[in-house]
Amino acid sequence: MKILRTEQSIPMDLFLLADPSEAQILGYIHNAIVYIAKIADEIIGGYILVIIGHDRYELKNIAVNVGHQKKGVGTKLLNHMIETVKELKGESVEVGTGTFGYQLSFYQRAGFRVDRIDKDFFLLNYGEAIFEDGIQHKDMLRLLLKL
Numbered sequence: 001m002k003i004l005r006t007e008q009s010i011p012m013d014l015f016l017l018a019d020p021s022e023a024q025i026l027g028y029i030h031n032a033i034v035y036i037a038k039i040a041d042e043i044i045g046g047y048i049l050v051i052i053g054h055d056r057y058e059l060k061n062i063a064v065n066v067g068h069q070k071k072g073v074g075t076k077l078l079n080h081m082i083e084t085v086k087e088l089k090g091e092s093v094e095v096g097t098g099t100f101g102y103q104l105s106f107y108q109r110a111g112f113r114v115d116r117i118d119k120d121f122f123l124l125n126y127g128e129a130i131f132e133d134g135i136q137h138k139d140m141l142r143l144l145l146k147l
C-alpha cells in the first residue's frame, strides 16, 4: 500500500463514507491537504487535512473503502496524518466526530482526547438525519491531539 499526496480531483465516493454531505466536503476541500492510499491503481482510503489557525490543523475526513476496512488501513492513515502534521510543524490536530461509535475508540487509541462538545452540530449542518446503530447523531464531539 502506498500513501501519496494528491492535488487532483478527490474520490468523492470514498470521502462520502465519512461525511454524508457532498456540500460539506466541497466546503472544506479548498486549500486542503489530501492523501490517498492505493494498492496498485486502486484507491482504498484517504484523508483530508486543513489548517485552521497558527500551528493548528483539523482532520476533516478519513475513510477506508468498505472492502478494505478493519485490516489496519485506517490506523496507518491516521498515523500518517499525525506525521504529516508534525512535518508541517503543527502543534495540535483536531477532529470532530459523533458522540458514540467505534470511530471514537479509533481516535482515542491514537491519543486524541475529548476537548469540547458542539451541541446540535449534526442537526444544524446537515439536511438529512444521520443514524448509526439506530441512534441519531445530534451533537459533535471535538477531539484534540497535542503534538
Ligand code: COA
Pocket: 017, 018, 019, 062, 063, 064, 065, 068, 069, 070, 071, 072, 073, 074, 075, 076, 096, 097, 098, 102, 103, 106
Ligand atoms: N465497526 C466496528 N468497529 C470497526 C469498524 C466497524 N465498521 N471499522 C473499524 N472498526 C474498528 C476495528 O475493529 C479496529 O479496532 P480493533 O483494532 O480493536 O479491531 C479499529 O476500528 C481500527 O481499525 P482499522 O482497521 O485500522 O481501521 P479501518 O481501516 O477500518 O479504518 C475508519 C477506520 C473509521 C477510517 C473506517 O472504518 C471508515 O472508513 N469508516 C467509515 C467512515 C468513517 O466513519 N470515518 C470517520 C469519520 S468520524
